[in-house]
Amino acid sequence: MRPSETRVPGWVFMMGGVGLVGMALALVVTGDVQRFFANWIVWLVVLLTLGLGALFMVALEHVVAARWSVPLRRVPERLASLLLLLVPIAGIGLLALLGSRPLYPWAAPGALEDKILAGKAAWLNPGFFTLRVALCFLLWWVFYAVLVKGSLRQDEGRDAAFARRARRHSVLFLLVYAPTITLVAFDWVMSLEPKWRSTIFGVYLFSGSVWSGLAAITLGVLYLKKQGRLPGVGPDHLYNLGGLMFAFTCFWTYIAISQFLLMWYANLPEEVIWFAHRSRDGWGMVAILLAVVHFAVPFFALLSRDAKSDERRLSFMAKWILGAHALDIYFLVMPSLERGVLLGVMEISAALFFIAAGVYWAARSMRMGADMPTGDPNLAEGLEFHL
Amino acid sequence: MTSPAAVGVVGLFDSPEALLAAIPRVKARNLGALNAYTPYPVHGLERALGIPRSPLGYLVLAAGLFGVLVAIALQGWTNAIDYPQVIGGKPFFAWPAYFPIIFEVMVLLSAFATFLGMLGLFNRLPYLGHPLLASDAIAEITRDRFALSIEKRGEHLDLHAAEQALLTAGSHSVEFLFPTVVVKEKKPEDLPFAAFATISLIVLSAILAGWAWHWVIKLFPELPPMAHMLAQPRLDPQEESLFFMDGRAMRTPPAGTIARGHRPYPFQPDRDDEKAGRLLANPLPQSEKVLVHGRQVYETNCAVCHGLLGDGKKMLSDKYMAQPANLHTARIRQYPDGRLFHVMTVGKGTMPAYGPFLSEDDRWSAVHYLRVLQQSQNATEEQLAAASKGLVFEEKISPFGRNDRDVSGRNDSQEKKP
Numbered sequence: 001m002r003p004s005e006t007r008v009p010g011w012v013f014m015m016g017g018v019g020l021v022g023m024a025l026a027l028v029v030t031g032d033v034q035r036f037f038a039n040w041i042v043w044l045v046v047l048l049t050l051g052l053g054a055l056f057m058v059a060l061e062h063v064v065a066a067r068w069s070v071p072l073r074r075v076p077e078r079l080a081s082l083l084l085l086l087v088p089i090a091g092i093g094l095l096a097l098l099g100s101r102p103l104y105p106w107a108a109p110g111a112l113e114d115k116i117l118a119g120k121a122a123w124l125n126p127g128f129f130t131l132r133v134a135l136c137f138l139l140w141w142v143f144y145a146v147l148v149k150g151s152l153r154q155d156e157g158r159d160a161a162f163a164r165r166a167r168r169h170s171v172l173f174l175l176v177y178a179p180t181i182t183l184v185a186f187d188w189v190m191s192l193e194p195k196w197r198s199t200i201f202g203v204y205l206f207s208g209s210v211w212s213g214l215a216a217i218t219l220g221v222l223y224l225k226k227q228g229r230l231p232g233v234g235p236d237h238l239y240n241l242g243g244l245m246f247a248f249t250c251f252w253t254y255i256a257i258s259q260f261l262l263m264w265y266a267n268l269p270e271e272v273i274w275f276a277h278r279s280r281d282g283w284g285m286v287a288i289l290l291a292v293v294h295f296a297v298p299f300f301a302l303l304s305r306d307a308k309s310d311e312r313r314l315s316f317m318a319k320w321i322l323g324a325h326a327l328d329i330y331f332l333v334m335p336s337l338e339r340g341v342l343l344g345v346m347e348i349s350a351a352l353f354f355i356a357a358g359v360y361w362a363a364r365s366m367r368m369g370a371d372m373p374t375g376d377p378n379l380a381e382g383l384e385f386h387l
Numbered sequence: 388m389t390s391p392a393a394v395g396v397v398g399l400f401d402s403p404e405a406l407l408a409a410i411p412r413v414k415a416r417n418l419g420a421l422n423a424y425t426p427y428p429v430h431g432l433e434r435a436l437g438i439p440r441s442p443l444g445y446l447v448l449a450a451g452l453f454g455v456l457v458a459i460a461l462q463g464w465t466n467a468i469d470y471p472q473v474i475g476g477k478p479f480f481a482w483p484a485y486f487p488i489i490f491e492v493m494v495l496l497s498a499f500a501t502f503l504g505m506l507g508l509f510n511r512l513p514y515l516g517h518p519l520l521a522s523d524a525i526a527e528i529t530r531d532r533f534a535l536s537i538e539k540r541g542e543h544l545d546l547h548a549a550e551q552a553l554l555t556a557g558s559h560s561v562e563f564l565f566p567t568v569v570v571k572e573k574k575p576e577d578l579p580f581a582a583f584a585t586i587s588l589i590v591l592s593a594i595l596a597g598w599a600w601h602w603v604i605k606l607f608p609e610l611p612p613m614a615h616m617l618a619q620p621r622l623d624p625q626e627e628s629l630f631f632m633d634g635r636a637m638r639t640p641p642a643g644t645i646a647r648g649h650r651p652y653p654f655q656p657d658r659d660d661e662k663a664g665r666l667l668a669n670p671l672p673q674s675e676k677v678l679v680h681g682r683q684v685y686e687t688n689c690a691v692c693h694g695l696l697g698d699g700k701k702m703l704s705d706k707y708m709a710q711p712a713n714l715h716t717a718r719i720r721q722y723p724d725g726r727l728f729h730v731m732t733v734g735k736g737t738m739p740a741y742g743p744f745l746s747e748d749d750r751w752s753a754v755h756y757l758r759v760l761q762q763s764q765n766a767t768e769e770q771l772a773a774a775s776k777g778l779v780f781e782e783k784i785s786p787f788g789r790n791d792r793d794v795s796g797r798n799d800s801q802e803k804k805p
Contacts, residue, residue: 260483261483261484264483269647304444
């Protein structure tokens with residue numbers, strides 16, 4: 001176990017650089033600020049849900065006192081540090097509220113003349129929005145410090161009481177996670193079309209959050225395992241990760257269908273407008289693509305028992321899932337611009353830049369602490385885990 | 388009477404670890420079929436015994452996919468083919484609405500496949516008694532001991548070698564296993580009969596239950612929970628609403644309310660029939676797109692009364708006593724487009740007004756489609772001959788005269804000629 005072995009490969013910097021230049025060029029040449037920020041929000045939400053999903057898995061382990069995942073726990077703990085990277089990204093994202101034609105219609109200068117928007121102004125106004133974002137980050141940071149930093153400290157002190165404390169704090173975190181991920185969904189994504197609302201939207205984003213978090217954890221585990229840094233972690237541990245990814249594939253589909261079906265049934269103009277925006281101008285094809293990429297393929301690919309513990313297949317599916325999650329968020333955000341399917345230099349550059357940033361951060365985070373929570377008294381039991 | 392030969396040997400162990408440690412040692416001797424019996428599932432047992440992967444998963448997958456197909460077929464057939472009925476303004480084949488049932492049937496059939504597959508594949512039913520059940524060991528196994536057995540595989544089992552193997556592997560008590568059904572030799576031809584009897588019993592009781600339920604519903608139509616939908620949470624005419632303060636069931640829209648996309652319509656029913664026909668003109672082109680849409684509008688809204696062909700043969704029961712007009716009478720064929728639009732908009736006699744439900748485009752599209760229907764049913768010999776010139780009929784004309792694109796296309800070009 002030599003943490004310093006994690007070197008960030010050179011292509012990540014290249015990719016990030018190309019993406020950054022591409023985004024800047026596209027922004028300067030077209031002057032299309034809205035589109036720039038739409039892409040920014042897409043990737044903000046992708047990375048944010050992923051980081052929160054990782055922290056959620058840490059907390060879940062403590063709450064249910066899972067043993068099998070103890071040897072893997074350092075991976076989600078490290079990935080949760082993405083939340084720190086997201087502070088500046090969210091800060092820049094807040095600029096989307098400014099200007100004469102901001103990305104968020106409720107923040108536009110004349111928005112209050114609209115009766116409906118005026119009625120929502122107490123909630124949807126730049127000041128309160130910023131406050132909520134800040135509050136969310138503060139809460140996440142507190143729990144990151146308690147759960148992740150606490151776990152790192154446990155390595156040194158071998159503090160057996162940590163498990164009990166972590167369990168209580170994790171319960172609190174779950175109570176905080178539910179409303180804050182709902183805020184992410186409602187504020188950053190749903191308010192792009194401020195007259196539309198869906199009460200299940202928070203759950204929708206939650207399902208994607210845990211799904212992508214699991215995929216990132218799987219990739220991290222496979223990466224460390226390949227380097228021989230997780231001795232004792234075997235196919236049975238991987239099987240559980242694969243099983244959870246499979247489960248959340250179904251869960252996301254269930255939630256997505258629930259949201260669609262009820263609105264489709266009732267066919268109320270103020271509800272179906274959101275789906276209308278997502279079935280016109282080429283978005284209908286994207287919707288079908290999403291159903292295939294986000295459900296059909298992972299469902300059948302992860303169905304068999306072998307697929308859930310086979311390293312090569314898992315690694316492929318984990319990357320696939322991350323891509324599908326990004327497509328999902330793209331599908332949530334971009335159609336709000338009502339400008340057809342946007343896929344150009346801006347989108348590709350943004351993807352390159354943020355993927356590079358995410359990979360860079362995740363790879364760097366793999367240096368944090370020991371590769372396994374060596375101070376956790378349950379580590380040995382976790383390593384013995386067999387199906 | 389000679390005592391029956393033992394068919395196996397079972398040895399008890401005190402802990403799952405002892406059992407797992409013994410397995411490879413006994414296995415190496417290769418004396419017979421190895422089996423383990425434990426009071427609860429023990430991790431790693433399958434792998435140690437080398438039990439091959441069960442094919443049950445494939446069975447369940449197939450059953451689940453079959454369930455998906457069954458559910459789609461069932462709903463598609465009942466809703467779109469056998470008894471097409473508009474529900475909530477949705478198309479007949481309203482696939483999103485099918486998801487819940489698809490899901491349920493998939494789960495149901497998968498569960499059946501799992502359960503029955505387990506009985507068949509693992510419990511090997513009808514397999515009436517495992518030798519272990521007659522042993523003394525079984526009491527211990529269901530309590531807190533872990534057992535390993537060596538059972539006869541093929542003809543021969545060296546009982547003493549097996550006993551020895553279990554003892555050296557650490558078992559503290561070893562017992563011989565004897566077949567449970569002693570009196571009667573198991574005859575292989577009995578098995579199919581038992582299976583047949585079991586299955587027919589299940590099928591028979593299902594038929595009986597269905598038949599009984601059929602009569603129960605018939606004789607006691609008001610029996611809950613079906614009750615022939617007599618009890619509905621709706622307000623009947625003149626009934627008081629407990630929900631609204633003013634006690635009325637229907638709400639009056641606020642003053643000045645205008646429905647989305649509404650345009651004032653100046654013509655009155657009956658009185659202005661003729662005037663509307665003179666002044667209104669169809670703004671839509673007679674394109675394929677419009678006709679396809681018009682057909683959808685017609686079949687969704689009008690066909691229940693006027694029939695799919697427009698011949699006034701209603702699909703409703705005779706309890707709907709009015710006689711919908713035959714749309715192919717000379718009088719109605721002479722109506723200008725505007726008058727058809729007008730009838731649709733404000734209604735006629737007992738025919739309801741469709742203005743509030745269908746957009747103007749919907750109605751005008753339906754007018755175009757109605758023209759096509761009329762043409763299709765009333766074409767003269769010469770017109771047919773002219774239209775079919777150079778055409779080779781490959782398709783059979785269906786008895787419903789609904790040969791889709793060809794027919795409408797032909798009428799389309801026909802109409803433009805005169």
